[in-house]
Amino acid sequence: MIYLDHAAATPVDARVLRAMEPYFGEKFYNPSAAYLPAKEVAADYEAAKGTIAHAIGAKGADIVITAGATEANNLALSAVSLDGSCRPFSSPTSQGSVGDPLHGRHPSMLYLVTEHDSVRRVAERYGGQGIEVLPNGMINMEDLRGKLSDEVELVSVSLANNELGVIQPLAEIAALIREVRLDRMRRGVRRQLLLHSDASQALNLLDVNVARLGVDLMTMNAAKVYGPKGVGALYVAHGVRLKPVSVGGGQENGLRAGTENVPGVIGFARALELAHEHLNGNRKKYAEWRRILLSELEGYELINRKHCLDNFVVLCYNGIDAERLVFLLEERGVYVATGAACAASKGVRSHVLAAIGLSDSQIAGSLRLTLGETNDEAQIHEAARVINDVVKAEWDRLSGIKASHSWFF
């Protein structure tokens, strides 16, 4: 079995699970209870939040624990305070396209058109407008600059895209935002302007530091960094006001009530520690594996050429149905994806690949390989061999069909 879909899910590292285990058992107490063992659990929980914060150069008090990246993205975008913020979500049955809900009004937030649906669909609610990307998947800075009207309160740009792995120039975006803020101040425009980034895919591949990136809000996800599913976090810079996800017992500074998921947060902290420890080694390793794949694979077009995470390889076999390749490869024990898992399961065309200008036929022929800790170098060579085999067989089958058709008709 060769798993090449680490962007969709990662197994929990054995060391992470070991760190979590006591909190399912003997340290199961409610962190809000008054007796000492519960207070010790509360202290461990706060320490874990401190560790999560430390991994991104922040303080524990700046971290709101969530149930994952989607909830963190939803919470981050609640910073938009315009009347639009109160527009109810569209009904769950109308999971249609993300249109332009502005009707001539100015947008209150901007988001990269290649963002995950948990940003795009929330942005819709807040009257958001998309920022274009260049054919290489990088943000079109001129488009951002042009759309940064005085009504914009928030800009959301992921640190690394979940389908392409393309790394966005956050520091450059932050510099532009600082410039606009200063200009607004000079002109007496008092509206806030915040920068949010979904860093879910990047946390174990880039050295992420909120101050260096210049973000006010940043989304994290344990499940993408060999931590448990169902746990994420939002970094919230001091002074940024958000609307609570849920109200009740007042946990997480009143922003997200509910008994704390102690084992989950302990696991998330340990996963980030491990990611940090192995950051440079892993990057080198993945870069080498990527190089091996690109040299041993045949007949592909490389979609993500540069400025991308070292473990992302997005290939296009124009003319082949990549969904068929996923099934054929699965039969040979190689697990790959055509794009984001949640989109794939609904059979919708990738909005990311469309945004970088791929044709329908290119999109239909695109495979995403994401390398990770379940792999070793032998697997990479083997994967290249199997993919070449399967692709060749598929070309043969297709040309056979073509030949028999041309003979028959």
Add this chain to the structure above:
Amino acid sequence: MIYLDHAAATPVDARVLRAMEPYFGEKFYNPSAAYLPAKEVAADYEAAKGTIAHAIGAKGADIVITAGATEANNLALSAVSLDGSCRPFSSPTSQGSVGDPLHGRHPSMLYLVTEHDSVRRVAERYGGQGIEVLPNGMINMEDLRGKLSDEVELVSVSLANNELGVIQPLAEIAALIREVRLDRMRRGVRRQLLLHSDASQALNLLDVNVARLGVDLMTMNAAKVYGPKGVGALYVAHGVRLKPVSVGGGQENGLRAGTENVPGVIGFARALELAHEHLNGNRKKYAEWRRILLSELEGYELINRKHCLDNFVVLCYNGIDAERLVFLLEERGVYVATGAACAASKGVRSHVLAAIGLSDSQIAGSLRLTLGETNDEAQIHEAARVINDVVKAEWDRLSGIKASHSWFF
């Protein structure tokens, strides 16, 4: 160590953890991915939802997985569709009292005054009004009947209260609600009227069946039934419309996006199976232990006399500071609570004990003992002995202070 605070938290049952473990490791796949092992995980996840549903006499399609009871309560109350539904949450810093936000308008929802903060504080947002309780903690049916105006869309009454364990007559409430619905229909009043119940505390002590109870929405929590923290569920009867908690990848019928917490849901399902299996045995056991405590403890006033969960013993030592008792008992290895953990941690007076008419001095002297699977009968005898000891020593200390004062002044 004798833990008598099972209403605040329960350890994860070893059999539950065993069921979860494969889903941290070899079955870590994203349920939305296209290859077979991921589809198998998706099938296991759906089967677990089916098990959760089965435990309450429902179908898997009626279950929305949440991050816990608080989120489920927040989601349930979003069924209220009045304009009030769009009133933003008050800022996280204003965690003040739950006041009357109606200003003369009719309430859109009713909730029992003894509900958990995750109902009370959300109800505030929806223009909710409290339903009174009788001195025994049971709902005042006359008060409910009187407040069921044509504007009311939702009534929220927990199945068993989290501080007293008092079991509410849900079937009787449901019958009244059916009657009011019929009356509205006859008069051409088209507004919905739904019944929500938070069943978090009751799931491993009562045989809960949504049809028999007559509820439209019901909250469940894994962490109270020896399952993992960070997982809950909301039962949603067919046709009830809710506002999504979060939007993104469209999971949970579009009501709660985000990669599924597979191990958590597998664990929740196993915990409910075990609860169901041992229901009758556990009830008898707890009833006997409760009887032992009430017969061996001395000098207390019993607060929850009847109609309550067998594992809840709420005692008052009027004149003693129960918070001091918590600390003194902790030193002797006995862990108890003065009320809900989340309220206790903020040092606020119990709104539940106030609602049943206890004086400030009675509230200050009240202890909640909640029995559970970490206990055995020997512990119960020992707990009674230790509590008697500590209470006696505290009375001696207090009378000593009194005597020395009367001598001194």
